[in-house]
Amino acid sequence: MSFLEIFSRNINQEKKPQPKKSEAPSHWIKCKSCNALMYYKEVRNQFYVCPKCGFHLRISAEDRIDFLVDTGTFVEHVQNLRPIDPLHFVDKKSYIKRVEDAKEKTGRTSSVISGTAKILNDADIRAQTILKVSEGRPNIEDMIKNGEISLVINTSDNKASKDDAKKIRESLLRFNIPYFTTIAAAKAAATAIKKLYHTSFLPTSLQEYLSETF
Numbered sequence: 589m590s591f592l593e594i595f596s597r598n599i600n601q602e603k604k605p606q607p608k609k610s611e612a613p614s615h616w617i618k619c620k621s622c623n624a625l626m627y628y629k630e631v632r633n634q635f636y637v638c639p640k641c642g643f644h645l646r647i648s649a650e651d652r653i654d655f656l657v658d659t660g661t662f663v664e665h666v667q668n669l670r671p672i673d674p675l676h677f678v679d680k681k682s683y684i685k686r687v688e689d690a691k692e693k694t695g696r697t698s699s700v701i702s703g704t705a706k707i708l709n710d711a712d713i714r715a716q717t718i719l720k721v722s723e724g725r726p727n728i729e730d731m732i733k734n735g736e737i738s739l740v741i742n743t744s745d746n747k748a749s750k751d752d753a754k755k756i757r758e759s760l761l762r763f764n765i766p767y768f769t770t771i772a773a774a775k776a777a778a779t780a781i782k783k784l785y786h787t788s789f790l791p792t793s794l795q796e797y798l799s800e801t802f
């Protein structure tokens with residue numbers, strides 16, 4: 589190949605339209621911490637933790653749901669959720685234009701994804717779904733009364749679940765069943781229960797305990 593041919597070929601290549609950044613295939617991910625370039629499947633298989641330096645990369649909402657819940661059990665709620673623009677806000681471009689651009693990029697009408705799914709079965713924890721008090725009968729309260737529940741962990745974060753929690757607590761008190769309202773307390777209880785399988789203990793006063801510790 590002559591020098592001229594090589595030169596003209598390079599010129600032609602330069603003229604060839606390049607895909608826009610947003611259209612280019614993103615099969616490679618660059619770690620923001622160590623700059624390592626990695627194949628996206630390798631990173632995804634590591635739950636987006638950089639295999640080179642341990643940096644936690646950004647995870648899309650879809651991937652996070654996929655990693656977290658039992659396969660095929662996620663049911664999305666309020667799919668028509670979409671932002672409104674009561675202030676008709678404009679900075680470099682209008683808020684509505686930003687929303688439209690984001691929709692085109694992600695295929696979603698909102699940055700919020702709301703839904704329910706099963707989690708425990710994938711973690712090899714045998715699980716059964718039961719109704720909340722507000723969802724009908726037989727529900728958790730009925731199971732407590734029937735002696736089918738030995739311990740309850742219930743974290744409530746909204747008005748409806750707090751109302752449910754109140755009814756559950758009343759039943760639990762009546763039947764003398766232990767109850768935990770935070771994940772931290774539930775973890776501490778699970779650790780204590782696990783220990784009790786292997787060791788026995790005697791009650792110790794704080795003074796005795798502290799004199800042994802210090």
Ligand SMILES: [Zn+2]
Binds near residue numbers: 620622624641643
């Ligand atoms: Zn890294």
